[in-house]
Amino acid sequence: MNSSSASAPKIKKCVLVTGAAKRVGQAIAIHFAEQGWDVAVHYGQSKTEADETVAAIQKLGSRAMAFQADLASESEITTLFHTVTANMGALDCIVNSASQFEYDRASAEPQLINTAFFQKMMQVNVLAPVLLAQLLYRQQKSKAADPSSTGDIPAVIQLLDQKLINLNPDYFSYTLSKGALECASQMMAIDFAPYLRVVGLAPGISLPSGPQSEDGFKAAHTMTPLKRSSTPIDIAKTAVFIAESNAITGTTIYVDGGQHLMPSSRDVMFKTE
Template structure:
């Protein structure tokens, strides 16, 4: 069976993407950082579907962890041909209060790690096998505002890198991206608050996990597509906003800040 690596696959959107890829016949390398029990649950769910999966731990901000994980995946599952970079760090800061630490961490996890993982995957591709890399971005990139400043900068970098890498590695590997809109409730946001902002799109609803999974599945199969960014946001990017969508129902950055165990609504992955 072909092998797919899904980062942040223990929780949230990453878990949904891992299950979707398993349904399509892939053995799954389930990456996690600290959510070991959740990653093991994803593995059990894949196995219950008749598929094969294994958990692999790595802090994506640490280059040595990435090297060790990729070597472990090769040994235990075989060389991967598909990489879905779902894991992401999503911390709140602004242009006037970001720190060197938050900047470096966002860049390491959200930009350097996806490229490092892709580099190793491409190096290990068997002869005659075309690889596939899919990066998860954010509709925010089409509708810029200064909230989540260093997070947004890291995703802008990954958007540019998607096109550059696609040029550099074709035809050996295809590289594309999906840019989801508001997807999941986050932080101390109530279900009512989330439902209100989730529906504030031209289509009258927000992005769902299945929508993102469908887009990823399409890009995995679409052998004529590379260097593309596919918005999956129900048209959210078409509605200009001065602030991040998280602030539509609150004026408090701390209230809108995402929980420590994953990203905010706009981001489909998680750093666990």
């Protein structure tokens, strides 16, 4: 073996994680850094938490910068991508972790579905991830070499939800948006090959949400065949696995302790409150 090639430094890869200032997005960002990736930390309003995430990543020896953008704004989504790549170089992965999550139900009375609420849900949960995937695809296609020839094919990872495989009527607009994103991801995986992979990652109940109590969350978290659902680190480990597995595209990986195998007429959080 040539000694110069043996001693050549490993080129670091770079990932953009949306919603990386806190909760699951933060866990994903930090775990990528633990595996040697540089990380672009996107945040909406949580600047203090974003700066803390950046500091934690830098302590691990990886580059990190925080980037603010409102994912309900098409122009800010495009600016986010170009600002990240201008400051950190070409991206090797995008993890679309940011999500609008609020309760509604189609049968609720007396109001109909709120149009502004529905549109924002679709903008943040569907359009933003699709636009970012398109931008990364264009980045890759503009390169002269076919990435599949080197074995390194960048990925867009879409955080979905286990309930897509086992529907119930709670969180109607949110669930509809995640279903649309899963469908879009399959189509993009076909359309963007061989330059870009697109993969869904569907967690189960992972952290307390909305009005859920800590005791209610702990009880709900055990309501799976494995008696445990996903944790943020479970999700983060799977995201890195997808990013570094060049043969995975156009599918969804469920990380939920088997929660999707148990039919339920209500969202699991309502079973323990």
